Amino acid sequence: DQQVKQNSPSLSVQEGRISILNCDYTNSMFDYFLWYKKYPAEGPTFLISISSIKDKNEDGRFTVFLNKSAKHLSLHIVPSQPGDSAVYFCAASPYNTDKLIFGTGTRLQVFP
């Protein structure tokens, strides 16, 4: 049973526009949600996180929104840049554990 789902395997966005990546989860017992970015031949790198008691966290061009009632979070990148082209993973951590549970990833392509 997949607890963290990313239903869009890919997304293509023009440079300068907004990229919106979505993630759904099924478990109410997550206390943090994280986004990671992965380039080919590299490991995932941490991008931004949000606590379950917040509904928004912003860091430069990246903003994560959390809708607990819908069990949904999204990552907004604005403006999108070609260097943002990568696979983006949503992850969630259950309370009082060291685990991170990942989604399948969304491949973002930003074209000029």
Add this chain to the structure above:
Amino acid sequence: ETGVTQTPRHLVMGMTNKKSLKCEQHLGHNAMYWYKQSAKKPLELMFVYNFKEQTENNSVPSRFSPECPNSSHLFLHLHTLQPEDSALYLCASSPLERTGANVLTFGAGSRLTVL
């Protein structure tokens, strides 16, 4: 060396071989992890070690045997693997004492092919 280093980066082995993957972190973290990434699947947590003690075994087959001799080193011993075990194996580390999210730092991974 900085961050999390994994060796080898690529490994091809037969089903009867015995090999090991190595991970080393230079971040002073106390927790280390093995994840498996297969095509079109989520990153799957395999093992978690806290202060060298295994705290999580996510129903991993016994043909995968982890070893954590100290907080900086983590191994994954492989024997009698199957072709479906071919995947990218990612090592990660994180600090146990933290405020906020448990941010894992990943290595670049070891690409394993089982023939």
